[in-house]
Amino acid sequence: MPEFGDxxxxxxxxxxxxxxxxxxxxxxxxxxxxxxxxxxxxxxxxNADRSNAIYxxxxxxxxxxxxxxxxxxxxxxxxxxxxxxxxxxxxxxxFVVCSNxxxxxxxxxxxxxxxxATDQPWGLDFPLLDMADFVTVHxxxxxxxxxxxxxxxxxxxxxxMQVLRWAIDHPADMDDxxxxxxxxxxxxxxxxxxxxxxxxxMLDENFHAGRFAELDTNxxxxxxxxxxxxxxxxxxxxxxQEKFGRDLQYGRSSRGFGVDFAVEGYLxxxxxxxxxxxxxxxxxxxxxVMDYFDPFAAxxxxxxxxxxxxxxxxxxxxxxxxxxxxxxxxIVRRLAAAHLPVSFRDIRAPWGHDSFLLTxxxxxxxxxxxVESDHxxxxxxxxxx
Amino acid sequence: MTNxxxxxxxxxxxxxxxxxxxxxxxxxxxxxxxxxxxxxxxxGDGELLDWLIRRRSCTGTGVEREPGAVIAAIGxxxxxxxxxxxxxxxxxxxxxxxxxVLSRTLQALLRPDLVLSAMxxxxxxxxxxxxxxxxxxxxxxxxxxxxxxxxxLPFSWYATPNxxxxxxxxxxxxxxxxxxxxxxxxxxTASGRPRALGxxxxxxxxxxxxxxLERVGDA
Numbered sequence: 182m183p184e185f186g187d188x189x190x191x192x193x194x195x196x197x198x199x200x201x202x203x204x205x206x207x208x209x210x211x212x213x214x215x216x217x218x219x220x221x222x223x224x225x226x227x228n229a230d231r232s233n234a235i236y237x238x239x240x241x242x243x244x245x246x247x248x249x250x251x252x253x254x255x256x257x258x259x260x261x262x263x264x265x266x267x268x269x270x271x272x273x274x275x276f277v278v279c280s281n282x283x284x285x286x287x288x289x290x291x292x293x294x295x296x297x298a299t300d301q302p303w304g305l306d307f308p309l310l311d312m313a314d315f316v317t318v319h320x321x322x323x324x325x326x327x328x329x330x331x332x333x334x335x336x337x338x339x340x341x342m343q344v345l346r347w348a349i350d351h352p353a354d355m356d357d358x359x360x361x362x363x364x365x366x367x368x369x370x371x372x373x374x375x376x377x378x379x380x381x382x383m384l385d386e387n388f389h390a391g392r393f394a395e396l397d398t399n400x401x402x403x404x405x406x407x408x409x410x411x412x413x414x415x416x417x418x419x420x421x422q423e424k425f426g427r428d429l430q431y432g433r434s435s436r437g438f439g440v441d442f443a444v445e446g447y448l449x450x451x452x453x454x455x456x457x458x459x460x461x462x463x464x465x466x467x468x469x470v471m472d473y474f475d476p477f478a479a480x481x482x483x484x485x486x487x488x489x490x491x492x493x494x495x496x497x498x499x500x501x502x503x504x505x506x507x508x509x510x511x512i513v514r515r516l517a518a519a520h521l522p523v524s525f526r527d528i529r530a531p532w533g534h535d536s537f538l539l540t541x542x543x544x545x546x547x548x549x550x551x552v553e554s555d556h557x558x559x560x561x562x563x564x565x566x
Numbered sequence: 567m568t569n570x571x572x573x574x575x576x577x578x579x580x581x582x583x584x585x586x587x588x589x590x591x592x593x594x595x596x597x598x599x600x601x602x603x604x605x606x607x608x609x610g611d612g613e614l615l616d617w618l619i620r621r622r623s624c625t626g627t628g629v630e631r632e633p634g635a636v637i638a639a640i641g642x643x644x645x646x647x648x649x650x651x652x653x654x655x656x657x658x659x660x661x662x663x664x665x666x667v668l669s670r671t672l673q674a675l676l677r678p679d680l681v682l683s684a685m686x687x688x689x690x691x692x693x694x695x696x697x698x699x700x701x702x703x704x705x706x707x708x709x710x711x712x713x714x715x716x717x718x719l720p721f722s723w724y725a726t727p728n729x730x731x732x733x734x735x736x737x738x739x740x741x742x743x744x745x746x747x748x749x750x751x752x753x754x755t756a757s758g759r760p761r762a763l764g765x766x767x768x769x770x771x772x773x774x775x776x777x778x779l780e781r782v783g784d785a
Contacts, residue, residue, distance in 0.1 A: 492643075492645070494640070510657060513647065513657060514657055514659070517627065517647075517657070517658065517659075517662065518659045518662060520603065520625065520662075522625070522627075522645040523627070523645055523647070524640055524645050524646045524647065525646075525647045525648060525649075526636065526648045527648060527649075543633060546637055547636070547637060547640060550637045550638075550640045550641035551640050551641075553641065554640060554641050554642060554643040555642060555643040563625050
């Protein structure tokens with residue numbers, strides 16, 4: 182299928198209901214959801230002893246479509262550079278699972294889904310979520326797919342945070358954890374950026390206290406502004422300069438307040454595209470989960486991991502200022518101090534936070550070497566500490 | 567892999583097992599008790615740690631920056647942290663390891679004294695190796711008007727990573743200044759084996775030496 186590139190070809194998103202009124206999802210907060218549908222994709226084949234599964238956790242605005250093509254796509258899945266035959270996560274060898282996360286808006290139950298109690302969209306009545314709630318749903322999907330243990334959990338940015346939470350809470354679930362361009366605790370600056378995005382959404386005149394779907398409208402302006410601002414933080418000064426410089430959008434300046442520079446046109450486009458695929462409420466709920474994430478806070482946080490060590494690979498990018506290298510170093514420092522096997526690389530790349538989605542040879546080679554490395558180590562002295 | 571070599575045994579499928587250990591690394595390994603937590607600075611492709619983890623029930627971490635070596639170490643399953651030994655050892659907490667190893671690297675550091683102090687903070691036992699500039703052949707080469715080269719000093723003077731050249735007797739006061747006492751000195755031949763003559767004439771006859779050091783005093 183040459184029109185679909187060298188990867189997985191055409192793939193399909195499937196849906197499964199994992200929780201219902203008889204088997205509700207009990208959240209970290211104690212609240213519960215009586216209906217949870219999850220959208221997911223799988224690539225490759227689960228082997229006979231079910232030992233080759235790798236779970237992919239997506240970032241803030243990602244979805245279940247990690248690799249391959251949907252009919253009509255102009256671009257492949259968001260991590261097609263990482264996942265496919267012969268690639269870093271080689272689907273000829275691994276059985277790869279990726280799901281849309283709880284609270285999302287691309288097939289998995291979230292705040293825009295219908296509340297079965299009212300037959301109206303949840304809106305702001307949807308319960309607040311915690312990183313551990315994403316993991317609970319991921320684990321339920323594993324059970325549904327017959328995956329009893331993961332070879333690895335892999336994620337970038339918010340996806341990396343899910344992997345960290347998962348490994349800390351359920352170390353027996355996996356051999357390896359790959360945490361890319363992530364953080365174990367947001368800084369005030371990180372929170373500030375998300376706060377401005379949320380304010381833009383909530384102050385939009387069409388937000389209507391989160392009931393905009395019922396009223397058949399959408400806080401387009403706020404959501405687009407939130408995306409534009411976030412997008413600036415995902416790139417680097419060098420990346421923007423290289424891509425746009427001070428080029429003008431239409432060749433000559435109109436000297437006004439419209440879209441004059443090429444970078445302005447680009448941001449406007451990013452904001453508009455986002456409206457067609459993302460929900461304002463999901464943006465609020467998911468960014469808030471990141472703000473509150475602090476998995477090393479409890480003094481006994483790493484006790485379970487120390488009894489059943491997971492091998493970690495932590496990767497940062499030197500031009501990432503959204504979650505700088507220092508965020509990754511903090512994770513490494515905490516894991517190493519707990520005597521856990523941890524590998525770390527700070528990859529040279531000029532494209533900022535979004536580097537984790539790009540084709541950077543040293544980065545992809547590192548992930549490949551790690552997930553394919555000898556797993557006897559799982560059963561060496563680390564087990565007996 | 568072809569199967570046409572009748573009568574020979576092909577290596578087993580799957581990741582290669584590490585059985586060989588470089589001669590000088592054997593000396594390091596012999597001085598690390600089983601079950602130790604080992605930090606190997608400049609670990610290369612992770613050969614020593616791999617051996618210690620598999621054979622001696624050790625745990626540990628390698629530190630390396632050369633890209634090919636980094637991938638090789640990660641690929642053999644050795645935990646590997648990429649960082650700058652001179653400036654970033656603060657990643658490791660006080661007393662977080664039992665032993666810190668630094669093989670053939672001291673002479674390439676800008677400030678070996680500061681790195682030794684950091685190593686002293688991280689673990690009570692330190693093992694380092696260092697080429698011996700005082701080897702008789704080097705002295706002769708210098709007398710002939712040329713800078714010495716040997717198996718342990720293989721570079722031309724303008725393209726060497728080695729910033730410092732020291733004889734063994736000049737090296738030892740550095741350990742003293744860093745608050746490290748010499749537990750053992752193992753002079754090596756050019757092939758990396760311990761010398762049959764041991765300490766006899768070491769400063770003149772050893773190509774390099776391995777030092778086992780331990781903390782002295784409080785500093």
